[in-house]
Amino acid sequence: MATIKDVARLAEVSTATVSRVLNGNGYVHLETKERVAKAIQQLNYRPNDVARSLYKGRSKMIALFVPDIMNPFFPELARAVEDMAKQHEYTFVLCNTDDDPEKEIAYIEALKQKSLDGIVVVSSTMSGAYMKDFDLPVIALDRILHKDLSSVTVNNKEGALQAVEYLKEIGCKRIAHIAGPEHVSNAKQRLNGYLDAVKQEDWFKYSYVEQGEYHFEEAKQATQRLLEKHPEIDGLFVANDLMGVGALKAAEALGIRVPEDLSIIAFDGITLGETTTPTLTTMAQPIYKIGARAAEMLIHQIEQIEQEKQDEEFKVTLVERDSTRNRREIHDNN
Amino acid sequence: MATIKDVARLAEVSTATVSRVLNGNGYVHLETKERVAKAIQQLNYRPNDVARSLYKGRSKMIALFVPDIMNPFFPELARAVEDMAKQHEYTFVLCNTDDDPEKEIAYIEALKQKSLDGIVVVSSTMSGAYMKDFDLPVIALDRILHKDLSSVTVNNKEGALQAVEYLKEIGCKRIAHIAGPEHVSNAKQRLNGYLDAVKQEDWFKYSYVEQGEYHFEEAKQATQRLLEKHPEIDGLFVANDLMGVGALKAAEALGIRVPEDLSIIAFDGITLGETTTPTLTTMAQPIYKIGARAAEMLIHQIEQIEQEKQDEEFKVTLVERDSTRNRREIHDNN
């Protein structure tokens, strides 16, 4: 590959001048500029980003940390971050952390050696203190990591409340909840939203809440336990779609009809919910948008456009599908 | 961050000696080695990979090109490539190409400027000539790109044949096919496997093949068309799982029971097939394995362990689920 020296030689100027043309810095005579441009073209010259990075101490690379890309919620997020990165001419590095703090730290160390410019992080385990102490720009996505870190999230609590209110509205009389992991901030918020909506109902019992760990299989089992213990349940708010599908499967295994005997609403709005039978009603997050916004905030922070910490909260919207929709009609006809 | 100079100064040696200790090259007295090690530890020194890359012209970075990470087949592949990259201390870059040759080329150009070491490519559009001409190590994954490029694939044709034979075995008398895009090599192979299995059957018609483009929605519509035109169809081989789910949905919409009236088998073995109702029988690829193997071959090629071009083919295995399994019992009971 041609270097800046080759271009300089061909254009009969110094490398400094070529650099000026390249970066649009400093004064350079129009005529020489054109000579340089021609040489660049002729040699099909592309500046070496590594040399640039070495000098500048910055790499034009950002990373996205996700617990596991195989969880169907994250590919769309990844896609958004990548698109935004590309748009700003950043390279996109994807890191699966398995929510393991050691892996997270190992990745950070490795990427720092490459002069990584910043990270969008989906994590619940990473020690907020650690994240905050080390000097890279960081945006927390989907979950709050530390109060000093900028974040992009959705109105989890309010969304959960709306979900439960919706179940009430379509006629559910006993509404239970399959919760996400306790240490994940958004899971806790969704649980709180549920509790706010039901705690003063005379039928409410704490055993109406089961742990699903944000996993398909755990959620399926949890739902099965719940429905066996409490056959009176006729409405279920599940903390995410992946678990919602598990709940659907549990009902199917027990011979409970959805939505005739049981209405199910979940949270996230991933495509998976459109492929099940019945399709899954959900509180949909603007997944791509929040990913894109997080990436944009990160890049602004890197480029010093925004300095101060900020938290952005997007709104979720109800998407009615078959795991509840028919139920309303049944109710209306009564 | 501390540099090699700081370490040298603290250990009272030259930077060359530090470098030797760092890389385990050349002779260095045990005592001085320990002094250097102590200094490194004391300063919490980490070598700057950018400087290294500049000198070596290599970056310890590899990329994976996929058409679209939101297609559920690719996250597992990505996960495998990333894991293998990490294991060999490579950084992992993910690129969504949308199967657009211009994007592919733009990515390649950008990554070359960063001294990227190699690429694992899932692509059907990238001009083989282009890929072959430019000097980076490349492994084609899932699809064959060019005869001179190493590749990792599965036995698509044979697997397709097995799928159709299986349908026959469980009693299907009229078997149709939803095909993938014609320009994708594995889709063509699966189609050929189907044709081999059915072309000498007296009932076979070419209108038993419909185009599904590897998309959920297109496949759903294609299946609907097919079943309306040919109500005699009692077996369906679909070229991938994503389309298989579409086919399931189409049958549901038409009131055709699966597997009682129609048996459906697809191809890939993605998790999505376990979440549908009924669950989807499939010819499962060892997805993680082929991704890991492709990454490993790439790294070997980069590190000159393997030089010559090689093609590896993995085998698919039948995974019986509910979209066909019950049917055999029905058949056996007859």
Added chain:
DNA sequence: GTGAAAGCGCTAACAT
């Protein structure tokens, strides 16, 4: 307006 030269942090001859 342009060039010479230092330096980003590291590695590998080459010298001793």
Added chain:
DNA sequence: ATGTTAGCGCTTTCAC
């Protein structure tokens, strides 16, 4: 066994 030094390709002061 260890140090000196050139150089990877670029940017940016500082002269002119």
